[in-house]
Amino acid sequence: MASTMSQPVSPSSAYCGSPEHTFHRRMILQGVPAAGLAATSSFAGLFSVPALAEQTRKQGKKCILLWLCGAPSQFETWDPKPGTPTSGPFAAIPTSLPGIHISQLMPQCAGIMNKLGVIRSMKTEPSEHFQGIDVLTRGEKPRPPFTRPILGSVIAEQLGQLDSPVPQFVLLDPCPEGNEFKAFKAGNWAGWLGAEYGPVRAGGEYSIPNLLKPETISQLDHQDREGLRSFLSRKFANDQRSDAAAGYNAAFNRVQGLMSCAPLFDLDKLPEADRRRYGGGAFSQHALQARHLIENGSTFVMVANGMPWDNHVYQHEMHQMLVPELDNVIFQLVNDLEERGLLEDTLVIAMGEFGRTPWLNEARGRDHYPNAWSMMMAGGGIKGGVVYGSTDPLGIDVAEKHVDQRQLFATIFTALGIDPHQQYDIPDLPAFFHVEQSAEPIRELLV
Amino acid sequence: MQPLKLNRIQDFRLPMAVLGAALTPEADLLVTGCMDGVYLSDMQSGESRRVAERSSYVSGVAWLLNSQQFVSAGYDGKLHWFDRVTESISREQQVHQFWSWDMALSPDQRMIASVTGQYLAGGYRYEPQPEREPSVVLLDAQTGTRLFELPHVPSVQAVCFSSDSHYVAAGNLMGEVRIWDCHTGELQANWNTEDFTSWGIIKSHSYLGGIFAMRFTPNGEQLILAGMGPMRDPMAGNGKQLWQKWNWRAEEPNKAAEINKGEAGEGLMEALAIHPTRPVFAMGGRLRGGDWNVALFHLDTGERLTTLKTGYRVTGIEFTDDGNRMLVTGTQGQPKPNKEGQWEPFGRVELYEIITG
Numbered sequence: 183m184a185s186t187m188s189q190p191v192s193p194s195s196a197y198c199g200s201p202e203h204t205f206h207r208r209m210i211l212q213g214v215p216a217a218g219l220a221a222t223s224s225f226a227g228l229f230s231v232p233a234l235a236e237q238t239r240k241q242g243k244k245c246i247l248l249w250l251c252g253a254p255s256q257f258e259t260w261d262p263k264p265g266t267p268t269s270g271p272f273a274a275i276p277t278s279l280p281g282i283h284i285s286q287l288m289p290q291c292a293g294i295m296n297k298l299g300v301i302r303s304m305k306t307e308p309s310e311h312f313q314g315i316d317v318l319t320r321g322e323k324p325r326p327p328f329t330r331p332i333l334g335s336v337i338a339e340q341l342g343q344l345d346s347p348v349p350q351f352v353l354l355d356p357c358p359e360g361n362e363f364k365a366f367k368a369g370n371w372a373g374w375l376g377a378e379y380g381p382v383r384a385g386g387e388y389s390i391p392n393l394l395k396p397e398t399i400s401q402l403d404h405q406d407r408e409g410l411r412s413f414l415s416r417k418f419a420n421d422q423r424s425d426a427a428a429g430y431n432a433a434f435n436r437v438q439g440l441m442s443c444a445p446l447f448d449l450d451k452l453p454e455a456d457r458r459r460y461g462g463g464a465f466s467q468h469a470l471q472a473r474h475l476i477e478n479g480s481t482f483v484m485v486a487n488g489m490p491w492d493n494h495v496y497q498h499e500m501h502q503m504l505v506p507e508l509d510n511v512i513f514q515l516v517n518d519l520e521e522r523g524l525l526e527d528t529l530v531i532a533m534g535e536f537g538r539t540p541w542l543n544e545a546r547g548r549d550h551y552p553n554a555w556s557m558m559m560a561g562g563g564i565k566g567g568v569v570y571g572s573t574d575p576l577g578i579d580v581a582e583k584h585v586d587q588r589q590l591f592a593t594i595f596t597a598l599g600i601d602p603h604q605q606y607d608i609p610d611l612p613a614f615f616h617v618e619q620s621a622e623p624i625r626e627l628l629v
Numbered sequence: 630m631q632p633l634k635l636n637r638i639q640d641f642r643l644p645m646a647v648l649g650a651a652l653t654p655e656a657d658l659l660v661t662g663c664m665d666g667v668y669l670s671d672m673q674s675g676e677s678r679r680v681a682e683r684s685s686y687v688s689g690v691a692w693l694l695n696s697q698q699f700v701s702a703g704y705d706g707k708l709h710w711f712d713r714v715t716e717s718i719s720r721e722q723q724v725h726q727f728w729s730w731d732m733a734l735s736p737d738q739r740m741i742a743s744v745t746g747q748y749l750a751g752g753y754r755y756e757p758q759p760e761r762e763p764s765v766v767l768l769d770a771q772t773g774t775r776l777f778e779l780p781h782v783p784s785v786q787a788v789c790f791s792s793d794s795h796y797v798a799a800g801n802l803m804g805e806v807r808i809w810d811c812h813t814g815e816l817q818a819n820w821n822t823e824d825f826t827s828w829g830i831i832k833s834h835s836y837l838g839g840i841f842a843m844r845f846t847p848n849g850e851q852l853i854l855a856g857m858g859p860m861r862d863p864m865a866g867n868g869k870q871l872w873q874k875w876n877w878r879a880e881e882p883n884k885a886a887e888i889n890k891g892e893a894g895e896g897l898m899e900a901l902a903i904h905p906t907r908p909v910f911a912m913g914g915r916l917r918g919g920d921w922n923v924a925l926f927h928l929d930t931g932e933r934l935t936t937l938k939t940g941y942r943v944t945g946i947e948f949t950d951d952g953n954r955m956l957v958t959g960t961q962g963q964p965k966p967n968k969e970g971q972w973e974p975f976g977r978v979e980l981y982e983i984i985t986g
Contacts, residue, residue, distance in 0.1 A: 271686045271704040359831035463750030490833035495866035503748045541963035544942045545866050
């Protein structure tokens with residue numbers, strides 16, 4: 183049971199570079215004509231019968247996670263405290279919800295607050311990145327030696343289509359040096375669900391070597407070799423009952439699927455007007471790409487950009503840039519999904535692993551703070567126009583309706599139509615549930 | 630040159646961080662721009678009181694009219710002229726849509742320069758977007774009339790005048806320096822030094838840093854820049870403490886000198902001051918690594934003459950007009966409120982006596 187026993191590795195661990203979870207966009211694109219596969223820029227193009235594409239597209243709910251790694255400041259986003267010693271330099275502005283103010287850095291979100299659900303009363307335990315990321319992407323603290331699957335893996339397993347050539351769980355993150363994910367192996371992502379539910383990783387210059395078919399090998403030869411590899415791997419897996427071999431087979435299958443839908447990963451193929459509307463930064467461009475992937479069959483797309491929110495120094499200098507980018511991304515995503523009739527079925531989440539301290543350190547930064555922080559959800563079963571919970575006047579502690587990671591995950595799962603209290607049905611696995619301790623979803627946030 | 634020593638003769642605190650400060654010519658009264666407004670302090674007793682509130686941080690202050698008036702700039706983009714006699718704001722002017730990062734008063738007290746600019750992602754690698762408003766604004770110090778609106782690339786974080794009030798220089802996030810003629814508004818020099826800017830290789834793919842302080846040399850021939858050297862991880866704040874001196878009048882401006890190798894620790898430098906009578910300048914900021922965060926340097930040789938380890942982030946340095954003392958202002962980390970909900974003061978003001986020999 184290799185996949186169930188694997189544990190998140192430490193950030194300093196060597197990266198395996200396996201094609202199971204990393205792809206280089208340019209290489210994928212170059213691989214398409216070489217492989218002689220269909221060069222299509224839409225999901226429909228993958229099907230000979232268009233109706234089948236439509237049917238597939240409409241199945242199930244989907245999710246885009248804007249992963250704000252490093253942890254944004256709640257004071258400069260959803261929970262400003264103007265006129266107090268903790269306020270920071272930015273003002274608060276009114277929103278479309280009477281009496282609700284958010285940071286002046288988010289004017290576009292202020293105008294669509296009636297479509298957003300904001301939790302201002304997150305209160306979690308871990309105050310360091312690795313532990314915080316673990317808890318807020320899995321919904322539970324680790325219980326060695328078992329590895330709980332990350333949110334995207336659970337959603338891909340529950341709502342995704344394994345036989346789809348479009349990857350069901352995609353991580354778009356161009357900054358591989360930037361966060362703990364660099365050290366993740368396939369098992370760290372999908373845990374006990376198995377490698378096939380891990381993400382396909384793309385974005386920027388994120389790359390692995392040796393994905394291209396050498397020019398010295400003909401297409402026919404390439405197909406013969408793949409056929410032989412596939413046969414031997416399956417035979418080995420059957421003979422040896424090897425989960426590892428099965429996992430590698432899943433990865434190879436994913437490579438084949440990816441090569442067929444590589445144009446979906448090509449930013450240059452997205453409409454120029456859309457690209458301008460989303461903004462120039464890597465995070466914005468990948469948010470647009472996430473929308474495109476969701477429109478074309480992906481179930482869960484996680485958009486990250488290293489760990490830019492960890493502003494122990496230059497807090498305000500960085501947030502002046504990062505927050506407006508996030509503001510525009512949320513605005514464009516929510517409106518685009520709504521215009522396309524996809525918002526009802528697509529949950530958009532924007533959160534990090536904790537918040538930032540009310541007090542500034544000497545380097546004019548805010549440090550890690552899990553005691554009282556904020557996050558946002560929209561669409562996909564979440565009621566808009568709800569600001570749930572509150573903090574005290576200085577933002578030091580939660581004042582009412584404390585929310586932990588279990589309640590949050592119960593809410594996310596319920597919004598997506600996944601039973602949060604369902605037990606994982608995996609042989610030899612102790613009793614684990616989608617959400618532990620029978621945590622209840624936040625009813626006020628559910629449609 | 631005889632050795633110099635610094636002896637602290639005054640030390641008091643203000644409720645919140647000090648981001649800008651100015652002494653009267655007699656050095657008896659101090660005006661400070663803080664995170665929560667403007668304070669006046671008696672330098673003898675250290676007694677301080679807030680005389681003006683602001684809707685955001687105050688980034689710079691300067692005395693006008695024989696110390697009967699002071700002007701302050703803030704992160705609300707406004708300039709306030711404050712009358713000491715009536716203890717009221719005599720003029721308020723919205724100069725920028727975004728922050729005033731820095732403000733300078735010309736030595737002849739006729740002009741004020743204020744710089745602004747919000748860093749917004751312009752490209753995939755987070756190159757700054759072009760400016761949305763004039764980045765450098767030159768105003769008449771008495772009337773507030775806008776004299777020139779000068780273009781730059783945001784964010785523009787530092788500004789200064791030449792000692793003859795003829796030129797104004799401004800430096801930005803990307804290490805670009807522009808110098809204009811104050812009488813015509815014509816660009817006189819423009820160059821870029823990448824040594825002050827980080828592009829995050831790890832953690833964050835974006836730009837951070839830039840030039841945080843600048844001063845012309847007394848003869849006006851050179852410009853000294855201060856900030857921090859590049860970092861792989863911009864969130865570490867561990868770039869090299871850095872000054873550079875540039876020959877700006879050359880056809881191709883060139884670097885004349887920089888801090889001597891081995892004399893720099895780590896941390897952002899954001900304060901510069903030129904001594905009024907000696908060939909000496911001071912640089913100060915934050916100590917991230919090493920053993921000093923304020924140092925005096927020889928203006929010609931660049932030799933480090935003496936150092937201080939203040940124990941707090943220095944945001945301002947000023948020599949008194951007689952050259953015998955040096956004001957150092959700044960901030961410690963903001964403490965947590967105590968059990969009674971009170972915040973201990975964390976703005977810092979110190980005065981040092983300069984001793985020869």
